[in-house]
Amino acid sequence: MLAEIRAKSEAGKRLDRADGLFLLTEASLLDLGALAQEARFRRHPEKQVSFVIDSNPNYTNVCITDCQFCAFYRRPGDAEAWTLTVEQVLEKVESAFRGGATTVLLQGGHNPALPLDYYLSLVTETRRRFPQVTPHFFTASEIMTMADVSGLGMPDVLARLKAAGQTTLPGGGAEVLSERVRRRIEPKKGGPRAWLDVHREAHRQGFKSTATMMYGHVETPEDILDHFDSIRELQDEHGGFTAFVPWSFKPGNTLLEKWIKTYKGPNAYLRMLAASRLYLDNFPHVQASWFSEGKRAGQVALHWGADDFGGTLFEENVHAAADYVNKTTVDEIVTLIREAGFTPVQRTTEYEVLKIY
Amino acid sequence: MLAASPAPPVIRDSRLAPVWDKVQGGIRLSREDGLLLFETEDLHAVGRMANFVKSRLHGEQVFFVLNRYVNPTNVCVLSCSFCDFARKKGEEGAFENSIEDVLDMIKPGTREAHIVGGHHPDWPFDYYERMIGAIHAARPETQIKAFTAAEIDYLWRRWKIEPREALARLKKAGLHSMPGGGAEIFSKRLSKELHYSGKADADRWLEIHGIAHSLGIKTNATMLYGHIETMAERVEHLVRLREQQDKSGGFLTFIPLAYQVGTTKLVPRQTPPTDDLRTIAASRLMLDNFPHIEAYWIMIGEETASVALHFGASDVNGTLEDEKIAHAALAESPPGLAQEQILRMIRDAGKVPVERDALYNVVKIWN
Numbered sequence: 001m002l003a004e005i006r007a008k009s010e011a012g013k014r015l016d017r018a019d020g021l022f023l024l025t026e027a028s029l030l031d032l033g034a035l036a037q038e039a040r041f042r043r044h045p046e047k048q049v050s051f052v053i054d055s056n057p058n059y060t061n062v063c064i065t066d067c068q069f070c071a072f073y074r075r076p077g078d079a080e081a082w083t084l085t086v087e088q089v090l091e092k093v094e095s096a097f098r099g100g101a102t103t104v105l106l107q108g109g110h111n112p113a114l115p116l117d118y119y120l121s122l123v124t125e126t127r128r129r130f131p132q133v134t135p136h137f138f139t140a141s142e143i144m145t146m147a148d149v150s151g152l153g154m155p156d157v158l159a160r161l162k163a164a165g166q167t168t169l170p171g172g173g174a175e176v177l178s179e180r181v182r183r184r185i186e187p188k189k190g191g192p193r194a195w196l197d198v199h200r201e202a203h204r205q206g207f208k209s210t211a212t213m214m215y216g217h218v219e220t221p222e223d224i225l226d227h228f229d230s231i232r233e234l235q236d237e238h239g240g241f242t243a244f245v246p247w248s249f250k251p252g253n254t255l256l257e258k259w260i261k262t263y264k265g266p267n268a269y270l271r272m273l274a275a276s277r278l279y280l281d282n283f284p285h286v287q288a289s290w291f292s293e294g295k296r297a298g299q300v301a302l303h304w305g306a307d308d309f310g311g312t313l314f315e316e317n318v319h320a321a322a323d324y325v326n327k328t329t330v331d332e333i334v335t336l337i338r339e340a341g342f343t344p345v346q347r348t349t350e351y352e353v354l355k356i357y
Numbered sequence: 358m359l360a361a362s363p364a365p366p367v368i369r370d371s372r373l374a375p376v377w378d379k380v381q382g383g384i385r386l387s388r389e390d391g392l393l394l395f396e397t398e399d400l401h402a403v404g405r406m407a408n409f410v411k412s413r414l415h416g417e418q419v420f421f422v423l424n425r426y427v428n429p430t431n432v433c434v435l436s437c438s439f440c441d442f443a444r445k446k447g448e449e450g451a452f453e454n455s456i457e458d459v460l461d462m463i464k465p466g467t468r469e470a471h472i473v474g475g476h477h478p479d480w481p482f483d484y485y486e487r488m489i490g491a492i493h494a495a496r497p498e499t500q501i502k503a504f505t506a507a508e509i510d511y512l513w514r515r516w517k518i519e520p521r522e523a524l525a526r527l528k529k530a531g532l533h534s535m536p537g538g539g540a541e542i543f544s545k546r547l548s549k550e551l552h553y554s555g556k557a558d559a560d561r562w563l564e565i566h567g568i569a570h571s572l573g574i575k576t577n578a579t580m581l582y583g584h585i586e587t588m589a590e591r592v593e594h595l596v597r598l599r600e601q602q603d604k605s606g607g608f609l610t611f612i613p614l615a616y617q618v619g620t621t622k623l624v625p626r627q628t629p630p631t632d633d634l635r636t637i638a639a640s641r642l643m644l645d646n647f648p649h650i651e652a653y654w655i656m657i658g659e660e661t662a663s664v665a666l667h668f669g670a671s672d673v674n675g676t677l678e679d680e681k682i683a684h685a686a687l688a689e690s691p692p693g694l695a696q697e698q699i700l701r702m703i704r705d706a707g708k709v710p711v712e713r714d715a716l717y718n719v720v721k722i723w724n
Contacts, residue, residue, distance in 0.1 A: 006367065029667045029707075030408060034367035034401035265705030266660040267667070296630040297660040303400060303631065339629035341398070 002031055005278065009039050015279050017225050023275040024221040029267060036274035036305030043284065044307045048356070049342040050285075051333050052349065054103035054136075054311035055096035058318070059084050059122070063109025065141070067186040069175070069217060071253035071321040073109045083111060086121045090129065092315065097130045099314050100330065103349040105170050106137040116150040116157065120164045127165035134349040135166055139173040140198035141189055155201050162205055168349050169202050171210035171245060177230045178223035185218060185256065196230055203240025208350050211241050211283075215272060216248040216264035217256055224272075228279050235282045242351050243285035243308060246272045247292035252322035263324075266297040270304040277305030285351060290336055291316070291326050299340040308347075309337055366405035370397045373406070376642075380406045386643055391592035394639040400631060407638035407669025411650070415671045418722070419708040420649065421699050422675035422715065424469040427462050428682070429454050429488065433475030434511075437541070438551040439584060441619040441686035443475050453477070456484075456491045462679065463496050469675070469715040470496075472503035473538055473682075476511040476556075482518045486530050493531025500533040500715035506565035506576075507539025510557035520565045524572050534715050535569050537577030537612055542586050543594045550585070551623070563601045570607025575716055577610045578647075582636055583628030584616040591636070595643040602646045609717055610649040610672055611640055615656040619686030630661040634668045641669030648717065655683045655690050659702050666706035673702060 001022050008015060015023075023032060060083040063073035074081040084092075089106065096104050106122065119138065126135040138146075138161070147154040175182065177192035199209050211231040215224060235241050248264045251257040269292075277286045288306030290298035291313055298309065312330055319325070328336075334357055337344040346355040368374055376390050386394075394403050430453045433443035444451035454462075463470050470492065485504065492501055504527070512518050524532075541548070543559035557565065566576050580594050602608050613636045618627050641650045652670035654662035655677055662673055678693040694702075700723060703710040710723040 002367070028366075028405065028408070029664075030401045030405040031367050034369060034399075034405070037401070038367075038369065262701060265701070266664050267706050270664065294658070294660050296658055297664070300630050300634070300661065300664055335626070336629075339626070340631060 002027055002035070006035055006038070009035060009278055009281075010042075012281070014281055017229070020225045020228060020275065020279050021221055023278060024224060024271065029270060032271060032274040033304045036277040037303060039277050040286070040305050040307055047342050048345045049302055049307060049309050049337045049340070050345040050347040050351065050353070051309040051337065052103050052311045052347050053099070053101045053330060054105055055092070055099070055101050055314035056105045056107075056311075056317070057089065057092040057096070057315045058108045059089050059106060060108040060111045060114065062111040062113070064112060065110050065186065065188045067189060068255040069185050069214065069249055069251075070318075071323075072318045076111070076113065083114070086118060086125060089122055090125055093126050093130055093133060096314055097133050101312070101314065102132060102354065103134050103136050103311065105311070106135065107139050107142060107170060107172055110141060110145040112145070112149055114149065116146050116152070116160070119146055120160060123161055123164040123166045134168060136168050136170050136349050137161075137166060139170055140195045141173045143169075143198050144190070144194060154198060155205070158198075158202055158205055158207065162207065167207060169199070169207055169209040171199075171212040171241075174212050174227070175214045176219040176223050177227040178219065181217075181219045181223050192226070192230055196234055199240070200234055200237065203234070203238035208240055208242050210243045210245055210287075213244070213246040213272075214249050215246060216268065217260055228276065232280055232282060235280070239282070241283055243287045244276050244280050244283045245287040245289075245310070246276060247289065250319055250322040250324040252324060254322060266293055266300065269293045269297060270301060273301055273306050274304040290328055290333065292319070294326065295328070295336055299336055302337070302340045302342060308351075309333060366402050366409070368399065368402045370399035370402060373397060373399060373402050377402075377406055380410060380642060383645075385645055388592050388596060391595060391639060391643050392588055394642060395588040395591060395635065400635055403635060403638045403642070404668040407641035408667055410641050410645070411669045411671050414648065417707070417709045418671070418711045419666050419703045419706070420672045420711050420713045420717065421703065422469050422713050423467070423696060424471055424675040424715075425463055425467045425678040426680045427459055427470050427472045429459055429472065429474040430477050430480070431475050431681075432477045434478050435476055435553065435555050437553040437556070439541070439581060439616055439621050439623060441617070441621055442682045446478060456488050459488055460491060460495050463492060463499055465496065465498070467496065467499045468720070469500045469502055471536055471677075472501065473505055473508065473536055476508065476515075478515070482512050482516050482523060485512070486526055489527050489532050490530040501531055502534045502536050502715050503527070503532055505536055505539035506562045507557045509565050510561055521568050521572070524565075524569050524574060528572055528574055532574065534609070535566070535574055535576040537579040537608075537610070540579050540594070541581045542590055543597050544586065544590045547586055547590065559597055563597060566607070567601060567605040570605035575607050575609050577612060578608050579612045579614050580640075581614045581616055583632060584623040591639075592643070595640060599644055599646060602644070606646075608647055610651050611644050611647050612651040612653050612674070613637060613640055614653060617656060617683050617686035617688050621686065630657065630664075633657040633661050634665055637665045637670050638668040654694070654702065655680050655688060658690055659694070659698070663702045663705050666703065666708050673699060675699065
């Protein structure tokens, strides 16, 4: 089976679900890594690993969606609920900019009290004041919230954000794109279509975006293959995904913690990265992270098909709410990539090279 | 896939093909093969070959022990450049435990006590002998793994007790096995440069383990890597251990020890996890006569140790309650893990946890 998969991958033939299932459940972890590296070097022959200088602030933790995996949100009216003004968010953008960030990944809860103008101002003002910073703002479900509060359709919301200067969308909120999983852990967020439709429309309008996956809770390998299949099919339509970014669910302080006590370890992470590199044949980049599984596991992950090391994440609040904290600096990222045997490359949100170290 | 007919590994560096042939045929690897294992960029193939050997020996099983670390003293006459643990007598932070203190540290029911310490200038041999005797009397259920070859050699230097006599008397007092520390790296160049030339050298360290083996005392072996040693020095170290094992056969486990930068800072940063994985795999392949290779989570971290179970490691040491030496050098791992966490480290890698005693007798196979 492994030899067949290797031959298919070499010939540029698409892997089917049986192949995917084998990679996710049976393949030896090291053979999987070897095949993923072959596929990675066919696409990116240079021994380089890219990263972005970025920050992940949030504009509100108010949310009405009650996802079971989330430790970050608070219901409207909760004593710990907060929402920043446009100026307060811009201060965070400025602070990221001063730290050298070229990307600000901004996301927040689904707060029905915020009007569409609030979001549009965030984009306009970021572009106006900090032209070097790409506003990588708002996940699919936030776009749907804007559509709801404004009464405009989702395509119109995207068009207005684009007119305000937004060119990319972060891929969060996908979790696992499977009806079964989403009904169980995020029943109010809609099925896989809700996320896929926003990205399809965004790509159609010329946005670039990423696809993420948060695994390690109630999903089965079949659910993961559903996820892979949907984003691979969508990528065939417009090619708007830059990267696939998986991470493991962190159960601290979430409703799911009652059933799931610990997060999946590094072996599952390596398997996920390598399987995605082989299966998602039309994705340019696969992102490993120093952040989500630890710095040393992140270094190992660069040998399991990933060609990108994510961002510096100067500010991060969502994992932190689950009591998972990990910090770094640009210098440390450069060192970690070098130690793993690669040349560090600083990139933009859209993976253009800024600096080769 | 059937365990009986494992698929061949994916080999991207063709120079490894002849090594794979040897590994399959059970043919001993040469020094040149060893160097290649450390130098090739094909980390996966090295790991995969090591995993083949590990699976042939132990299937999917990975061993651990519920153990406790005991350091009778950190007072030491040596000044090894890589050590953050040792103190001079009277220096701040120096400690000297009484036999009662040591007994207090070993809770009833402890499966294994791992006892190592500094080279104390004044403690006579009979103090060590009484300590072992007292532990054995108070905790007959505890297996005592005590004193490195370096300490045994020091007892000769200081008190002129021949190692054979020392070990025979300690065994009689209740010693079960010997830890593998104090080997550092077998290199005259490094023993001078890193100031451990006052300690048992390679010949002496190996001689003492040979004596222990002849007395029926099983031992472990270590190698301190990831500082300023060369790959050739690592290979030489492994070859020396392999030769000794051919002669005396009493080594149970080889434990590669990743140098902890701490405050000694021989290098700016700890060696990366890819080097840990490679070193474990290369050791598994070179040490064809060693039953086990260990992923020592205290020094390489739990994540890397878990991944190392695919790179030929068949043991994760144990719970290591109250570990002090790596933590004196600011190791980032927690000072001891609950059994639960050890099980998770093994299960995350898809392996079967097997609780063992100090001599690798199976206590319990966990499902």
